[in-house]
Amino acid sequence: MKYLSLLIAVALSSTCLAQDASSVLGKWKTIDDETGRIKSIVDISEKDGELFGTVVELFRLPEEDQHPICSDCEDDRKDQPALGMQIVRNMVQNGDDLEWEDGTICDPKNGKIYDCEMWIDEDDSNVLMVRGYIFFLYRTQKWLRADS
Numbered sequence: 296m297k298y299l300s301l302l303i304a305v306a307l308s309s310t311c312l313a314q315d316a317s318s319v320l321g322k323w324k325t326i327d328d329e330t331g332r333i334k335s336i337v338d339i340s341e342k343d344g345e346l347f348g349t350v351v352e353l354f355r356l357p358e359e360d361q362h363p364i365c366s367d368c369e370d371d372r373k374d375q376p377a378l379g380m381q382i383v384r385n386m387v388q389n390g391d392d393l394e395w396e397d398g399t400i401c402d403p404k405n406g407k408i409y410d411c412e413m414w415i416d417e418d419d420s421n422v423l424m425v426r427g428y429i430f431f432l433y434r435t436q437k438w439l440r441a442d443s
Contacts, residue, residue, distance in 0.1 A: 346398065
């Protein structure tokens, strides 16, 4: 009986994690802070209780490099194409909140990796707030749900 109770508890906790993660899972439009233009689509997925984000589409102007690579990256992403790149890594849920933290985000444009946290906007569930930071310096972007 104890074994059955434990099994049920584990199943329920796994279901809760999946339901909480589902609000951030899926495709998100990244928006350029300066121009307001859509830059890319990032697909947020979950593996082993952590979130990861991969660039699945790029929106480039005709005068921009149509197939940019991360020549300034210093990790396994060095000289890799931005398209298909995993830019968000190892985000873990902050308790029961719909907030994810302790991961990293890479800017393929300059190769810099920032600590990251993200959360669904409390006023609009189609907006994902993504904050990259180093120490006390940070920048927060609004990503828009791609299928809304």
